[in-house]
Amino acid sequence: MLFEFTPTIKAGIEAGNYLEVFSNGVSTGIARDTATGKLVGYAISARVGDNLVSPLFTPVQFLMKGANMVQTYIDFQKNYREMSFVQVGLKSLQTNIEILQSTTDLIGVGTVASVALKAVNLHQILKLKKGVEQIRFEVKNGFINLNQALKDQGAEIRQIIEDVAQDISFEQHRIVLVQGYTLFIQAHKQLQAAIRLQDFSQRNAEIAEVRSMLLKALANYTNPRLLEEISAPGRLRTFECTWAIEQAIATTYQVQNEMSAVSDCLWRLCDKISEQTCMVIDSCQSYDELDFIFPEISRFRNHDFAILKTWQAQVDWMRSLSKSEIELLVNSDFNTSEAAHTFYINQATVLTIPPEQLAYEDLTEKSHFYSLRDQLIYMFKPDLRFEYEVYINEQASIAGYKTLVLNNLQKASNLAVTNLYYYFKIRDESNTEETLEYV
Template identity: 50%
Template sequence: MLFQFPPVIQAGLAAGKYAQVFTSAGVPIGLARDAATGQFVGHAVGFLNNSGAALNPLVAVPQMAMSAGQMYQMHGGFQAVQASLGVLQATTAVIGVGTVAGVALSAVNLWQTLKLRQDVKQLKLDVRDGFIDLKKALKDQGKEIIQHIDEVAQDIKFEQHRLVLIQAYGRFLEATKLMKTAISCEDVSIKNADLANARQMLSEALADYNNPRLLSETCAAGQLRRHECAWAIDQTIALSYQQQNELAAVSDRLSHLQDKIRQDALTVIERCDTEDELDFLFPELTRIHDHDLLVLESWQNQVDWMRSLPASEVKLLQSADFSNSDATATPDASADPNVLAEPPEQLLYENLKQKSHPASLLDQLQFMIKPKLRQEWKTYITQQAAIAGYKTLVPANLEKASNLAVANLYWYFQVRDESEEETEQSVKSRRAYQ
């Protein structure tokens, strides 16, 4: 992953006047310092993938640079989380509770969700009680969607869910207001008390989103939306600890959150029952893996780097003046107008669909989230390949194979084995009959 710096800092980096900061392990940090004096001169304002495209996470706050224990653009960070949470929660009014039709899922897929978030940020849509007027937002998608929204609204079980979500969002909103107030407090004891109270509200909201009974009543797509809301709350709790410069707590929270995202994703994949749900889940989980987890990892790397600094470097960082670089900061990636283009994750999935079947695609999702799972599939392929005499399908070659190849090979041998068993059973039956 690469970092996007303001133009003045980027120019200095290109000229060799400034140098990007790296950890002792060689991991890049979103900070730059003067190559001659060592003074910190600026922070990154965005993230880029290895191909140079801006990262636009679905849930994670995109900008995490900080100085003197304070987050830069904290207000913008809160707004980003609020916009994401409001849109993600609102789309549950289409997904509803239980089984959901494919036409409804397509109305709030990754692409549509990114568009809705953009509209909320540009104040084209209002978030009220954690929901937006989806009938207004989706009016161009046809009468069937509007009718489905009305049907979900009349469902008694969904209304129960909706009331819980409204309560959870209300707690989140009050907590973020209290955090903003705490930031302005000069009295440390008042600031800490307010942040502690805000964390209590966030923890209560988190419990509502993670309510196991409500989660069990929803389909895989609905579960993903609830988990995404919970992830947004979780990172806000990490932000509260960062405001107190409790870096060990921030690191621990971020590490836990990344693990939880992976585990929740695997749980959702296991619950996927239909191809319509797979069409919804695959692009979105790919976005979360390729964007959100990278941003959270970068945030944790920076926090751990700060924890390792000697006192002299901490003092230097705390005294840094980033006003010049802030004045020329570029917009964050989440405001990128390219969001209106079809996401690359969707294009990737459409390409994979032509080369795989649903069972294989689900395996590929699991491999992406937890690469260690490939080992069991590779072992099975190696065993079956040896029996069939396929000499090239050895562990060394499978190690280099793509997730697509491993999953497809696994299911090729699975279908082959089932076919052979059916043939053997058929022969035995004919012999018994004779």
């Protein structure tokens, strides 16, 4: 994810007068004067490749603007009432949970029809998100009225929704989700009231109670029964809801200025996301499932994961500052002559096919099922790619392919590495079988 600054700040960075602040190799989205150390500005947008950052469910509001970040960290008792980023961010998480869990009304449990998966794929999710934000759809107990939201999808989709609603196994699944969602809503409302309290001790006590409610909500979504006999798409949806709740838990620590706890929460969440995403990919059994999860996981990895990493970088950077550096930052004067606002997201892009979908369709013409699945795992397990490179290098050396050395393989695309791996794997297994026939 690359941050974009105002023209003046960008020109200053290019001239060497300003410096983009990094923490643990990740940009914080703010810029400092190289001579004085003062903050001079913060990013107005961020891009992933050629596209504006547009996460699947992680609110960009959790990335605080430079001035607010410093002021809140220094005197959070004075500024906590102005933490609009918390209010907007939690509301966004609520909306996203409603969308994510509602689509289980089509996914259900067990085998999923291809037409059902297409009706709630990445592109459809982005359109549903916009519809819910504009209050176009009815929401009850955390579930969108899919008959209303997907009325243009045809009779087959309406029949699947009806069939899933009659399924006893799914109804038990749905009850657990409703219980978790109800706790999340209660916690959200209580946090809104808690951060307005004047008494410091009482405020902290109520926020701790909010956190306890969120942990109970999380326990519902992580109930082992929810993961029994469900497909990879259903498992992904369940995990996505838990990741949203864990972000809410991190915000409860942030409004208490417990930055060490925030950093720890985000570190553990990113680690959990990597592990659980790989579980989803490993459980993928068909092209229909892969068609569903590949673009969505790609979108999350490129956008949401980057936001979480930047959020943690901002927190860790503030924690690393000395008292003198903090005092210097307090006296920083931001350039207000140019537009400076929260990151801009072009919502019109939801009407177009997501680039992740287009990229996946291109890959399917050049790869097979197992190759595609491994390319997806690479996003979270780069060590697996290295193992493949080593194997290719060994087999290529035996076969006399002198160009397939590690240095060249490291520059190759994921597509090339994975396809080469399976080429040599099949070749190796065939040679082994032929050898055994003569033993």
